[in-house]
Amino acid sequence: MSVAPSAALRFAARAKINLYLHVTGRRADGYHLLDSLVCFAELGDELALEPAPELRLSLEGPFGSALAGSDNLVLAAARLMNPTKGAALRLVKQLPVASGMGGGSSDAAAALVGLARLWQCPLPASERLLALGADLPVCLAPGPCFVGGIGENLEPAPPLPRFYMLLANPRRPLPTAEVFRRFAGPFSRPARWREAPADVEQLAGLLAERGNDLTEAAMSLLPEIGDLLDAISGSPGCLLARMSGSGASCFGLFAAADEAAKAAAAIQVTQPHWWVRAAATATGGAVAELAGG
Numbered sequence: 001m002s003v004a005p006s007a008a009l010r011f012a013a014r015a016k017i018n019l020y021l022h023v024t025g026r027r028a029d030g031y032h033l034l035d036s037l038v039c040f041a042e043l044g045d046e047l048a049l050e051p052a053p054e055l056r057l058s059l060e061g062p063f064g065s066a067l068a069g070s071d072n073l074v075l076a077a078a079r080l081m082n083p084t085k086g087a088a089l090r091l092v093k094q095l096p097v098a099s100g101m102g103g104g105s106s107d108a109a110a111a112l113v114g115l116a117r118l119w120q121c122p123l124p125a126s127e128r129l130l131a132l133g134a135d136l137p138v139c140l141a142p143g144p145c146f147v148g149g150i151g152e153n154l155e156p157a158p159p160l161p162r163f164y165m166l167l168a169n170p171r172r173p174l175p176t177a178e179v180f181r182r183f184a185g186p187f188s189r190p191a192r193w194r195e196a197p198a199d200v201e202q203l204a205g206l207l208a209e210r211g212n213d214l215t216e217a218a219m220s221l222l223p224e225i226g227d228l229l230d231a232i233s234g235s236p237g238c239l240l241a242r243m244s245g246s247g248a249s250c251f252g253l254f255a256a257a258d259e260a261a262k263a264a265a266a267i268q269v270t271q272p273h274w275w276v277r278a279a280a281t282a283t284g285g286a287v288a289e290l291a292g293g
Helices: 073-081 103-119 126-132 176-182 200-208 215-221 224-233 257-270
Strands: 009-026 032-050 055-060 087-092 145-149 153-156 164-169 240-243 250-254 275-280 287-290
Touching (some): 009 103, 009 164, 032 103, 032 164, 032 275, 055 073, 200 240, 200 250, 224 250, 224 257, 250 257
């Protein structure tokens, strides 16, 4: 269905959470091989798109200024789709930048989905998506996935129970490349499972048998990650605390929404300079169309 000239499309670009992340090896070209379980939270950035003669991007939101002057992944995604077409894009940046929650990749995925609608053209071939980053393929997936290779190998995860998360970030960026450069091993084995966890307690038990292999490297660059993990794990009702992706964001798993909300509020009082949020897990993927223009 074509988009009317006056219409605007709006998409949520949700936070990506690595429930576990194992580094399983390293390729000859230096890229690390991963095994990870990824889900998404019901909070994130927003992207609006509408027809325009030239390609342009405006930035809003509490973290929009952090992207000013940079070659944003949203623009890179648009150029990958078609370097000659135009559109007006407006990104409301709610997630901290370089935070381990895949915000830039979710934004790029939302741009690809929206521009495919706006321009009436197909998405780029999967092998081209990695040019936008290793998280891009999973951010285009319809739901939680096991991720392998350098991010290109996706396997739908068994159904996950509904659970809630406390997300916290010290408002300090932590570039992914720096963390991988600091990673010293050892490598881990893949750790996927086949059966759906019966409840969040069983899920937390499975995750407790796994880990995030990048935590030590990230903490060597930003020791405050340890403070995040201590604050989250000490919250009443927290079943598991872990760093997401390459950091510095960390999360806690909770069975009840009010437990996650109370824990977030309590941490925000004691650490007012941190970014702290409570959110439910999304049933779908990173990108979801929003009503209204």
